[in-house]
Amino acid sequence: MCQATRNILWQPAQAWVRERNSRTDLVLRVGSGQATYHRYDPRTKQHLINYGVRMIAAKRQPETAQGWLSTREIRERGYFNGEVSELNLLAHTCCHEFAHLLQYSAGRRHLGSVHNPYFYEALDQLHNSGAADATRHYLSEQASSAGVELSGAVYELPNPARQRQQWQVGDSVCFGEGSHRKQGKIIRVNRKTCTVSVTQHSRYRVPLQLLRQSHSHLLDRVSSQV
Incomplete structure (x- = not known):
């Protein structure tokens, strides 16, 4: 997920981000817990995206995947044709956190206004432009090369x-x-x-x-x- 975010999402957007804040960089890491988030440090001019391993584990099972915002976004906004799967969830999570980076860079993220209209404009654009599909494809290929199975089977979510x-x-x-x-x-x-x-x-x-x-x-x- 870190590689997908850097290679598929960050590289095309890097120049646009640095036009608004020169020498800005992106740090990606995997956390040991559930917390998954984007954060910006103005002192180091670094955007940080943290992916929690417990979040990843939760999204690999339909029973624990349904409570996440990313699941609701896929279903309600029609991302990936509204199909919730392990692969779609992880690809969308990359896009979700990167949309926060774009939102912050545009000066549209404020206290108490995180998942606001501009955030969803950025997230919609990542899906409509093909960036989300490219992220999904990259994750699938890299996982296959590493011998890790990321299933594209659509979840039957509990009622x-x-x-x-x-x-x-x-x-x-x-x-x-x-x-x-x-x-x-x-x-x-x-x-x-x-x-x-x-x-x-x-x-x-x-x-x-x-x-x-x-x-x-x-x-x-x-x-x-x-």
Whole structure:
């Protein structure tokens, strides 16, 4: 993804960006967590795009891919014919973060105005110009050369209404992995999330697809049937 961003997206735009801010450069890196973002440092004149490995892992499975903004953008704005797949999601993520770079370079990114009309103009242009398709093709070729499979199979995304039906207020649930795993009880079932009370003063809005039944909830169900 870093190579695709530099070779496919940055190189054609580099002169335009530097006309607005000379000696500007781009740093690309892979982060160990989920955070994926664009950031600009005026002291070093460096744009930074960080791709989180946990974000990549999440977008490789339909169950965890559906909660991401990039998934909604592909479906609602018709990018890649509205088809959500592992390959389309990763290519679109490159374009999404690069659109933030273009937005910032044009002076159109402000506090409280991030995903604004200019951002989507830039993102639409990346798709309409063929840059998104070129990014997708580059990712596919590079992955194949490295022996990594990036599937273009279209996801069958879970139905949110059906997901909501399996949860009820009072259910014991858990979410997160490893040291970040948390357990609590559902206190509200929302349209796309459940509000989970973990402690008396700690509540989380958790996407439906990230919830799992906790061991205590399974025991409760077994006890009720005895």
